Amino acid sequence: MGICTVTGVQDIHHYAEAMKYADTQLLSNIKVNMKMMGGFLLAAHMSVMVAVIATIPPKSNSLYDHTKLIFSLFFDSLTTLQFVILQLELWVRFCYLNDRLTKAAPVPLTPASLEGVSTSTSPFRLHQLLESYTSLRRAAQLLQSHFGVPVAVSVAQSVCCSTCSAYEVLLTQLRPQWAEQLPLSPSVGNSLLWLSYHWLRLSTVSLTCAAVEHEAANTSELVLRAAVASEGRCADLESFLVLVTHGPPLHFSAAGFFIVNRRLLVSALAIVVTYLIILGQLTPKQ
Numbered sequence: 405m406g407i408c409t410v411t412g413v414q415d416i417h418h419y420a421e422a423m424k425y426a427d428t429q430l431l432s433n434i435k436v437n438m439k440m441m442g443g444f445l446l447a448a449h450m451s452v453m454v455a456v457i458a459t460i461p462p463k464s465n466s467l468y469d470h471t472k473l474i475f476s477l478f479f480d481s482l483t484t485l486q487f488v489i490l491q492l493e494l495w496v497r498f499c500y501l502n503d504r505l506t507k508a509a510p511v512p513l514t515p516a517s518l519e520g521v522s523t524s525t526s527p528f529r530l531h532q533l534l535e536s537y538t539s540l541r542r543a544a545q546l547l548q549s550h551f552g553v554p555v556a557v558s559v560a561q562s563v564c565c566s567t568c569s570a571y572e573v574l575l576t577q578l579r580p581q582w583a584e585q586l587p588l589s590p591s592v593g594n595s596l597l598w599l600s601y602h603w604l605r606l607s608t609v610s611l612t613c614a615a616v617e618h619e620a621a622n623t624s625e626l627v628l629r630a631a632v633a634s635e636g637r638c639a640d641l642e643s644f645l646v647l648v649t650h651g652p653p654l655h656f657s658a659a660g661f662f663i664v665n666r667r668l669l670v671s672a673l674a675i676v677v678t679y680l681i682i683l684g685q686l687t688p689k690q
């Protein structure tokens with residue numbers, strides 16, 4: 405994923421501008437929440453990374469190889485966290501957008517709002533939300549353009565390395581003699597930590613992309629329900645409806661190879677288990 409730090413920097417600049425414009429339309433300030441989520445994710449990734457490094461005996465690698473491994477882990481983790489935090493920024497703003505849309509729509513959208521709600525329209529507020537939604541869609545496209553190839557490479561790396569780590573654990577149980585002769589992880593615990601590290605990266609990327617996709621779908625559903633209930637009495641709501649119904653669904657595509665969401669975790673798990681079974685059958689027990 406290192407290539408994303410030296411290519412397409414202009415995309416990140418435009419992304420920041422789009423997010424700033426969306427904030428002005430939403431009239432929100434969510435920097436505190438983002439700091440808390442970013443700190444939690446950083447702590448989780450760093451904890452697993454430190455545990456992986458701590459379980460590697462210093463004698464198993466030269467000082468150069470050990471330093472290179474630490475740098476590679478640190479660099480990959482920070483790059484993954486960069487993408488995840490940017491996706492979380494999108495997710496939080498879509499949540500704010502949906503909350504504001506529920507309050508600004510000219511008709512009740514939730515069961516709790518069936519009483520005491522005025523049916524007067526809010527054309528100016530709806531126009532602001534429409535501008536914010538358009539800006540957030542633009543920001544999502546810029547993220548996809550910037551991180552598409554790196555995420556595809558990262559997912560492929562996580563799946564391959566997870567398969568290797570799981571096979572190392574299996575091999576130590578079936579043929580410990582082979583495990584001593586092959587250049588594998590020094591212990592079962594280290595192999596399990598490597599497996600946890602790669603699945604943590606894969607899970608955070610997949611779940612954050614799925615969260616953004618889910619909130620964008622909720623926006624479309626809210627607009628559709630409001631447009632049907634308003635019976636065409638609000639022009640801004642009708643414009644909003646045209647945008648969400650005729651535009652493509654919002655999802656993150658890893659350079660066009662696959663869609664990054666929760667289904668990716670299921671597919672990755674199926675791949676790891678399938679190859680693990682095949683390798684286990686090819687490995688003699690005696």
